[in-house]
Amino acid sequence: MQPSQLSSGDVIADRRADYARMLDEGGEPDAAAELMEQALELVPAWAAGWYRLATYQEKVGKTDAAVEAYRRTLELDPEDVFGSSLKLALLGDTETPAQPPSRYVERLFDDYADRFETSLVEKLDYSVPQKLAALVASTGRHYRRAVDLGCGTGLLGPEIRAQVTELEGFDLSQNMLAKAAEKHIYDHLAQADLSLASEASGLFTDGARHRADLVTAADVLMYLGNLESVFAILDDLAIAGADFVFSVEDGGEGDGFSLAPSLRYAHSQSYVEGLAAAHGLEILDIVKTTIRKDGGKPVSGILFLTRKTD
Numbered sequence: 001m002q003p004s005q006l007s008s009g010d011v012i013a014d015r016r017a018d019y020a021r022m023l024d025e026g027g028e029p030d031a032a033a034e035l036m037e038q039a040l041e042l043v044p045a046w047a048a049g050w051y052r053l054a055t056y057q058e059k060v061g062k063t064d065a066a067v068e069a070y071r072r073t074l075e076l077d078p079e080d081v082f083g084s085s086l087k088l089a090l091l092g093d094t095e096t097p098a099q100p101p102s103r104y105v106e107r108l109f110d111d112y113a114d115r116f117e118t119s120l121v122e123k124l125d126y127s128v129p130q131k132l133a134a135l136v137a138s139t140g141r142h143y144r145r146a147v148d149l150g151c152g153t154g155l156l157g158p159e160i161r162a163q164v165t166e167l168e169g170f171d172l173s174q175n176m177l178a179k180a181a182e183k184h185i186y187d188h189l190a191q192a193d194l195s196l197a198s199e200a201s202g203l204f205t206d207g208a209r210h211r212a213d214l215v216t217a218a219d220v221l222m223y224l225g226n227l228e229s230v231f232a233i234l235d236d237l238a239i240a241g242a243d244f245v246f247s248v249e250d251g252g253e254g255d256g257f258s259l260a261p262s263l264r265y266a267h268s269q270s271y272v273e274g275l276a277a278a279h280g281l282e283i284l285d286i287v288k289t290t291i292r293k294d295g296g297k298p299v300s301g302i303l304f305l306t307r308k309t310d
Ligand SMILES: C[S@@+](CC[C@H](N)C(=O)[O-])C[C@H]1O[C@@H](n2cnc3c(N)ncnc32)[C@H](O)[C@@H]1O
Pocket: 102, 105, 106, 109, 128, 129, 149, 150, 151, 152, 153, 154, 155, 156, 170, 171, 172, 173, 176, 192, 193, 194, 195, 217, 218, 219, 220, 223, 224
């Protein structure tokens, strides 16, 4: 169930909200917004309802009203499962958060897990696992222990398994991890949050520091804005000489990262190069390529093959 479909607990409000959704899907977001306002008069503390109202208002260009409704959602849902803080930033109401709310990303992928592979691979031409695996293969190395960060349903595992003795996978979403477990490809799977400090991340609960000679992150860093936490985790995870192979969405010129209307972050090449240099990583290869489609359009990405020098 999508968070925006969560019940209000009031039958009449739910019925109005259902009808509002039908109106919106039928191309009448204005009427949908009116009906959601009526539903919210019955259940004013319904966070999911405020979120839906905000999206309808946004669609009809009522930006101020949408901002109010997103703010209201955030007040009622401080963990920000709905990602209202990202919406508020995109509407110019607040600064772009350095990182998205973890509960939002976790919920997004928990909801998405069952249809992730069909929608991403079959419909959106998702190709990052194969392309990163080609970079891994280009080293000609055999790795003792690989750690796949944000492993999701485990699409990268089979691509690199032949080059790896032990393979660990970590992800924020338990439902994505459950899908990965069904593949029987990973030796160890566990929950971790890459936005947290190394010791709180979950990466070192069962495993030692400096244990990996290959670390991968396929299509993950776009769900993290500021990548300092990820590179700090890498410092603790990787041994000297380890390879770190990962993708970002191409943020173009500049030396930072930005939040896109897709609610994903894009990172510039020079931002990543700066972090790599600061964390003792030599860049061995950079590939600019299409990583998937979004709304029918190709999404440009940058793939990095880097090696820890110290
Ligand atoms: C687009 S999927 C890619 C999954 C997999 N790497 C693949 O290539 O199929 C992004 C994954 O990153 C995970 N993720 C996002 N933010 C994360 C975080 N802060 N910590 C751990 N995993 C995260 C999500 O749960 C999701 O499974």
